[in-house]
Amino acid sequence: MKEKIRIASGQGFWGDLIDAPYNQVFRGEIDYLVMDYLAEVTMSILQKQKNKNPELGYARDIPELMKRILPECKQKNIKIITNGGGVNPTSCANAILDVANKMGIKNLRVAVVIGDDIKERTDEIISAGVLLNNMETGEPITKIKDKILSANVYFGAFPIVEALKQNADIVITGRTTDTGLTLAPMIYEFGWNKNDYDLLAAGTVAGHILECGAQSSGGNFLGDWKSVPNMADIGFPIAEAYPNGEVIITKHENTGGRVSFETVAEQLLYEIGDPKNYITPDCIADFTSIKLEDLGKDRVRVYDVKGSPETEFYKVSCSYSDGYSSSATLTYSWPEALTKAKAADDILRKRMENLNLQFEEIRTELVGYNACHGPLAKQLNEDDINEVVLRVAVRSKDYNSVERFGKEIAPLILTGPPSVTGFAGGRPKPSEVVAYWPALIPKKLVEHQVKIFEV
Amino acid sequence: MKKIKLIDIAHGRSGDKGDAANIGIIAYDENGYKIIQKHLTAERVKKHFEGICFGKVERFELPNLRALNFVLHNTLGGGGTVSLKLDAQGKTLAAALLRMELEIE
Structure with missing residues (x-):
């Protein structure tokens, strides 16, 4: 040894x-x-x-x-x-x-x-009486079974x-x-x-x-x-x-x-x-x-x-498709940087509402002001802030709403509050939201194999 | 009574576990550990994170490491790739907790 x-x-x-x-x-x-x-x-x-x-x-x-x-x-x-x-x-x-x-x-x-990899075995495993309920919420896997992208022990x-x-x-x-x-x-x-x-x-x-x-x-x-x-x-x-x-x-x-x-x-x-x-x-x-x-x-x-x-259990991690999300940023400078960013956010939300876009969540954050620590962030004199990044993110089951959100950002530069910059990356595209489903499976239902390859 | 800043006596690290965030707080010395062990309660942490943490706060002691571990449930806006937060994994929450001031005898 x-x-x-x-x-x-x-x-x-x-x-x-x-x-x-x-x-x-x-x-x-x-x-x-x-x-x-x-x-x-x-x-x-x-x-x-x-x-x-x-x-x-x-x-x-x-x-x-x-x-x-x-x-x-x-x-x-x-x-x-x-x-x-x-x-x-x-x-x-x-x-x-x-x-x-x-x-x-x-x-x-x-x-x-x-x-x-047990993705192809999920039906067999469920019919064997292992329900693969969500470890955290207790929900049954039938809720997401058709949307599973991967399932690994x-x-x-x-x-x-x-x-x-x-x-x-x-x-x-x-x-x-x-x-x-x-x-x-x-x-x-x-x-x-x-x-x-x-x-x-x-x-x-x-x-x-x-x-x-x-x-x-x-x-x-x-x-x-x-x-x-x-x-x-x-x-x-x-x-x-x-x-x-x-x-x-x-x-x-x-x-x-x-x-x-x-x-x-x-x-x-x-x-x-x-x-x-x-x-x-x-x-x-x-x-x-x-x-x-x-x-x-x-x-x-x-x-x-x-x-x-x-x-006696292995943890299983399943991933499943759960709609779309997108985020975008714009940067506003002094004077009244924060006021401008908040006004731009209001305008954007109003336009999306008028377009009847459907979102599960719209989240606005003011990067450089309080995006990380929210209400715990130190209160700054709003008029003194040199610049702030407005970050807006959306999530929806409806692809078209998320895609349209991406087209509503750049127009704010010419149709909203002044001294705005920082939009050079093109329209943000919707990305698929991949959610997780943690579950447990009895070890006896899963067997590992070791294979050797050599040159 | 005197006020001390948590950041002066401890450091830490935070991360995600689904929609929960975990925050480990480590005192720089034994005296600091006695202070956080006594004063840094789950209730105090829950109150500190009002408007950020919407679930219960669990607290665990690791005296060998002079550390406390907090698990903040329902905190990350859905967690993982679902969350729309810039800090979807709660990476900056340890620093947010270190903003706290403790009143000690």
Whole structure:
């Protein structure tokens, strides 16, 4: 057994710094590169791409990235784990093998984890008596069943562990929990068991710290953010994991950013509910048990994490089409910037009313005045404001109303209050609103499969 | 009684869980944690976010991290891609909570 392994976070979401995974591979020692590409909205986008072209449906940044890092990873035996397979992990694996072939890389084993996609099985599952009621509202899925765009189960770490046991160099999954990507190599390398709940929880906590990329190494840090050094060259976090479940969060030397008690604590609090019950497919982690020790020099020890048995359910995330939305902005300058923006909003609403456009919601925000904090924003002297951005957004089931809204914005420049600018991007187009339907499904109804491809 | 600004004793981070926002508030030291543990109640937070949070506020303690976690239900205008808000994911709400002033003995 290895004494320790270094697991590097290469991506906090699809669209994160393109060079981050490259830097993790080239600027220091690591054993694993883990990359989270999937937000809930990403799955529906990928599903749409796959509907148009059955070869697509995965994060297309991955083959490009492989061109840059594959030889180095192969040479140093750095394994890569990512959920960027989206709704088509097999095509993603094939694209990687293509890259390997073209570069003359031999003996590369790419594993895919499939079985998470249950979109085609929803009828079968419902008739088996699993109602897939909305976890939050309790509503039955029949309400939206015909509008479902994607339906995926969240797998945990163990399917990835299976792939690693089959000597995979790269593991591509679909909808796997972000935390599972980091936990899996710890289970594999240290021989942890399915009922080592404290250890599984420790790995899960490490995964939570890594899953949003540099958000634990100095990015988006609300503490003393101005003192975070060299954010232009921010180092992404690395979990140095030990067999007893202890983890040291750090980053490569000579990179920017900061790993401290404060930066790690902020990430631990990110997007959690009841901290005693952080539920994953692998275990339930107790975030109140976590202890942090700031060792200095960008090293934070995470220890004493407690866990308990997993539940009998997987979470399912369904996305469904729920109408259209659009937003637009115009900028008004002094004098009376705010008064002008409010008047323009009134005029716009009056015109849309006269046109009998149908909206579920029209939302007006004054960016630069109170868009973020609403009634909590500091009251400013309205006449002194230098400029303000009027932002209007609409949502409707009626496509035509949303489209017409887009045509009513630009005319305000010549037919409304003065000293207005900032409309150069053309008419805003309606975009499809994709809503989420979280549900639970008994684990026994879903089976994962691991397939190996190699060159 | 004296007034202290929450932003002087704590930092934090916020994000979304559907239509709920979560706000983690972390004290810079143990003394600060004692203050927020005592004074930063769910009721106080609910009142602070009047006109923003339209549901209940849940509060959880994480003493090892000197932190409190708040879950604000019915806060993000429908959440996710449904929300028309500029800050549909509640990313700036931790900063909004740090605007609070606490009266302490």
